[in-house]
Amino acid sequence: MLTPHDLKIHKLLRLFSPLVRPIVNIPARRRLRKAVNIADLRLCAESRLHKMCFGYLDSGGDDEITIRRNKDAYTQLEMHFKVLSGLSPPLDLSTTIFGSKVDIPFFASPTAGNKMFHMDGESAVATASKVNNSVYCLSSLATTSVDDIAKILTPEHPKLFQVYVWKDRDILRDILGKAKAGGIQTMALTVDFSWYGNRERDIRNNFTIPPSYSLQQCIEAIKAPAWTWDFLSNPPYNYALLDKDVPADSLASFVNSQLYPQFSWEDAKWLCEEWTHGPKAIKGICRPEDAVKALECGFTTIWVSNHGGRQLDTSPATIDVLPAIRKAVGPNVEVIHDGGIQRGTDIAKAIALGADGVAIGKPYLYGLAAGGTPGVLRTFDILRIELDRAMGLLGCGTIEELKKEGPELIKRREMSLRDCQGARYSKAGMI
Template sequence: MLNAPSARRLESAVNIADLRLAARQRAHRMVFDYLDAGADDEITLRRNKDAYSSLELHPRVLAGLKPPLDLSARFMRSECALPFFVSPTAGSKMFHADGEQGVARAAAKHGVMYSLSTMGTSAPAEVAAAIPPKHPKLFQLYVWKDRALVRDMLRQAMDNGFDALALTVDLTWYGNRERDVRNGFTVPPAYTLRQIADAVRAPAWSWDFLANEEYAYAAVKLAAEGAFYTLVAFIRDAFDPSFDWDDAEWLVNEWGDRGPVALKGVLTPEDARLAVERGFDAVWVSNHGGRQLETSPAAIDVLPNIRDALGGTGLAVELVVDGGVQRGTDVLKGLALGADAVALGKPYLYGLGAGGEAGVDRAFTILRDELERAFGLLGVGTTAELRRRIGRGEGLVRRRGVSARDFPDPGAAERGWGGGIF
């Protein structure tokens, strides 16, 4: 149950920026900054958002469209009502006690694929119990040193009906997130004087925290206990910077034919091609939300080159993009530049921090409405039609101030993603 101020802020939110402000007002400062921050000077964090702003949408008029439009999409071998989905994010219960289960229920309501992070504060079994058995769900795995622990994590996902896997490979070295250092960020929270003072300033969050069981990394805790690790030692020792392409291929084989496997954290065409060669079904173009390597490129900026390197349209391998998505128009731009689906993290977490499951529901409603409006104003009725029109070389998306004639490319139509699109 939301308190009155949180409920009013949620009801009045008309965009994701409003949800961000509502989350900042409700949440503990340490928690909000963990969600909101990037690495070092946060240049890449800002770059992610600016990259979408520099792209123009060029509409075709008199398209004769009738609402509601069909925004459904098929990706990761699943049929979804919307072409965006829940990016795996750590520690949902630190933002609100509804946690991963609340996010998953909201995702199921909207027909959105749910992704659970290895560092989630709910275990795979808890998430699976919260949503219909056949609802699409993906398990995200980090790179661990101990292969027995990797197998334990995979077993939890397999036993609970997760039908897709994503291996995150851009966190083998942990990014420098200076807001977390300044705030003394820990999971679960440490009871320092500063954190207690910040908790007093966030009474709704603090009541939520005190009234519920202390949150921790649930799936990791299960795996660590099974291997006779303490949780603290596991977190300290588990990440493996020496993990390489042979290890990644081993993981693909461990997952087997249970469903598609994505490589998350790719920013170059060369790595994308290697991912395909090593057996990955999807390439996830991402800079980890600007939280890892500072001044890395925005994922949306490198997406077209990666799509071209993999052969354009009609690929056996799928492309996912994330980072900087704040609007339905951003989702549309990601699709128009070659992604099969767009993953988003901060938008739904702002909703979660602002109002739990109801806030996530609000975030998805806002993005769905914005996306349908953007499709309609662009003159495109379905995601399939968008793909056909881009494949014909229509310049629906261009960088600001750049004309289609500045991209002479007679082979664009055959490849499907050139000819003035980006």
């Protein structure tokens, strides 16, 4: 079947983009201006995106219990605030992550295929990282090249490159070489993606990359004119670090061929030996024993994560296992935390319980889907302002103070039904 991109229709449509694109994005810009929290950005994203793309972004594994656990676990943590701390806003949110000084303790986690959500793609995230002086992370399944990111970020800007547990070591060497040549200082190995999670919303929505142009998908495309114009009036995106000539619709077959359940600790040790010029993070740790073993293999940073609840359903909430992992590795090992972050208070709780830095995934992708670069910037603004306010009300003026006093300020309580209400739950369902 010939697609619009096969017929090069995007070249014709692009001539009209200066006129059409601003018009079809009027509702999206209006919604974005009204967004006051991450829950609002989620609704903005749902309104602008093709249904199957929103389902892919928003969903989790099986019954999506872990997604709910990740978020609800924060409601069980009370903030026992100090008073009369003599603080003056804005507070100092700076810290050190992956050996680099940054202005805020949170950053955008590496995620695949950003141009699926908006054609600004990874460039939008790099711009937000530059504006906020935060760590930038590039996925090995990115739709933007290292060279294009280098046009936005200086060589000194803290950057991380993420790789998967793939079968072909030559491919791993090749993409690591591209990352090194592009001035990326830190490597992260994602270890909770050796099997593909069961995401049933994708099955129901007949998710394909790119759209299959079925009647169902065409109807949904008509309902999302801003996303559809974005998609049809631009060249088809590809996975830029693998092979720029391979279109995105080859992703599923590529991933299926490269996923390597046999990937072992010996393979992880080999990968650490391949990356010799900067920090090495292992992403996807939920057990203290695995954290200790990772350090023995040569990793320098432990990244507590359950892949955003998209892999093994009913796995524990990451905030619940964070303290035990911190205890197991001791006070001097860098620990990164992600999973369920929706508020600045969530970030504060994670730092208080042992995280040196906090990564966000869905929140900034909601912003990207809602409005491109302005949407990602809005995400960072919302969380930065919320974190500043949370720390001020808690009585901590710096990140170091929050780390030092955190265990005495954050206390666990029994959850009630009232905790699971509010902006985390919207008319569109769980976020």
